[in-house]
Amino acid sequence: MTTSAITTATTSAAPPSSAKPLISSDFDTFLKMLTAQMQNQDPLNPIDSTDYATQLATFSGVEQQARTNELLASLGGQMAVLGMSQLAGWVGQEARAEAPVWMDGDPVTMQLSPAIGADSAVLVVRDSSGALVSREDVPVEAGLYDWLGGDAAGDPLPDGAYSLSLESFSGETLLGEAPIESYARIIEARNGPAGAMLVLEGGIEVLSSKITALRVPEALDG
Template sequence: MHVSSATQPNTSGTTQGSAPVLSSDFETFLKMLTAQMKNQDPLNPIESSDYATQLATFSSVEQQVLTNDLLRAVQSEIGAMGMSQLAGWVGMEAKVLAPAQFDGDSIDIATYPLSTADSAELVITDADGTEIHRFEIATDSEILQWDGTDANGDLVPHGQYSFAVQSTVDGAVVETLPAEVYSRISEARTTNNGVYLVLEGGAIVHSQDVTGLRAAD
């Protein structure tokens, strides 16, 4: 089990310092607004609606800054408390759009052909991008298994393989999309950019790219 953590950004200073900064800016804004009112042309006074617009604009910016600070604080808290939860991910299988490691066991693949397709094929390529096998699948296919054999029925070497679903309508290929696979998680990492998962075989994906989790067989 491997859960590691990179240096997290210090958001506490930003959050605590925002209020004084905004307060100071608001006071400056009021002084400028007062000066604007004093120095306006009496024959062509500024409309009250213009003042309201300026105030609303400043208020909107102020609220956005406060919201951003709050989000950073929440993200920091999640990163700090998430390590124990991440430990539970290690050893599980993640459903992700990434190459899968074949070590002799069948690989579960999520295949979703185009709904209007007449026929569909699963295309399998090796780490070099060379096609090693393709075979027809049901147009309503979802999860299926690849047993690790190539077009000749021989077992392929251990390594990473990618999968794509090719949908055909009236004999013409209309869509080719990468297919998600279930891969075992070997490590979880927290970084400044979020949580990353290292999959069996070395592929690295962001936690946000995980669309499913299940216990390993």
């Protein structure tokens, strides 16, 4: 299994030196309109000077808000870069989250959490199209469990992404079905529209905020 480098995208908060700031352009337009308004006012009914002051104050407020928004956008970009640098240490580790798993023959470690009162539990496996491919009895005790990736007949499943869920039973009564958290190696971290995104083995993506645990892979432990 390979590990990709972290992908980061940084953008400059300042506009190109050759481009005129939008707020300055708007202010020039405002001054031209104000001058035209003064030149074309009715001499018998001139505009009150307080109206000019009000217009200037209003534009000044808009200008300050625009500058504040620019600063906030710049700060947001800097915070995103900082978040990516903090995620640098995550690449290569195994993350636990509710996400599809990639089966390529290696066992997948998951966290079983049966419903309270359950006396049996069944692991439900569906392929990428949502078709049921396996139902497997698993321990009813909460804890880690290694799924070997077998189909209903016990034969190895083809390599691919699979969705896992856990059905909890009390006797013959289904208490509920819930997604399962599983471990997978992080191979990449990058920024996305919704925040920092982690790419797991098989190209499976999950938001960093959805990660509930991290661990060093057994092969690297010690």
